[in-house]
Amino acid sequence: MKKAIVIGASGLIGSNLIRLLLLDNGIGEVVALVRKPLNTQHKKLTQYVVSFDDEKSYSKYVCGDVFYCCLGTTRSKTPDPAAYRRVDFEYPLDFAKIALAQGISQYHLVSALGADSQSFITYNKLKGELEDALKRLKFKCLCIYQPSLLDGSREESRPAEKLGIFVMRGLNPLLVGSLRKYRSIKASAVAQAMVTNTHKNLDGVHVYTSDKIKAII
Numbered sequence: 001m002k003k004a005i006v007i008g009a010s011g012l013i014g015s016n017l018i019r020l021l022l023l024d025n026g027i028g029e030v031v032a033l034v035r036k037p038l039n040t041q042h043k044k045l046t047q048y049v050v051s052f053d054d055e056k057s058y059s060k061y062v063c064g065d066v067f068y069c070c071l072g073t074t075r076s077k078t079p080d081p082a083a084y085r086r087v088d089f090e091y092p093l094d095f096a097k098i099a100l101a102q103g104i105s106q107y108h109l110v111s112a113l114g115a116d117s118q119s120f121i122t123y124n125k126l127k128g129e130l131e132d133a134l135k136r137l138k139f140k141c142l143c144i145y146q147p148s149l150l151d152g153s154r155e156e157s158r159p160a161e162k163l164g165i166f167v168m169r170g171l172n173p174l175l176v177g178s179l180r181k182y183r184s185i186k187a188s189a190v191a192q193a194m195v196t197n198t199h200k201n202l203d204g205v206h207v208y209t210s211d212k213i214k215a216i217i
């Protein structure tokens with residue numbers, strides 16, 4: 001059975017991922033590195049409260065078989081550009097370097113549709129820069145998930161996002177062919193694809209837009 005390490009476990013995809021990993025018979029242990037404790041309790045789950053700014057506080061816990069990064073923020077929550085870059089770029093890359101050095105063979109990243117290091121949109125550019133940096137690390141298996149608008153229940157209130165989800169539910173059937181990747185997607189579907197891919201023993205770099213994510217599950 002595999003040992004999994006997760007960061008971003010309290011978010012929309014991360015919380016679904018934790019739930020699925022704990023139910024999966026192929027996963028023997030789940031380690032969540034968090035900044036504050038999760039409400040979830042389970043015999044397979046171990047939580048460590050760490051500082052993502054202090055490598056010494058978490059490096060010893062980054063050992064196992066597979067690493068999942070569901071970490072991310074928004075400009076409204078993190079308006080300072082330097083802090084925003086730390087969360088969306090520096091932390092995921094720092095953890096990846098440690099994971100690789102300590103023998104973890106799989107790294108699964110939640111990125112975003114439109115990620116492109118050459119983009120003029122800050123959000124897309126930063127996601128693309130992270131993807132490029134992770135590809136250079138040469139993990140045995142790197143899976144990158146690029147979901148479109150996420151559909152799911154958050155603890156925090158995001159009125160604009162709720163409106164977007166409502167609108168997209170109506171538009172989704174109209175997005176066909178090459179436009180299918182723009183359909184909204186359930187956060188639970190992204191998490192399930194991550195778990196499914198974990199057991200495929202994939203090699204190399206794999207990038208999945210929303211339509212390809214849905215095809216996995």
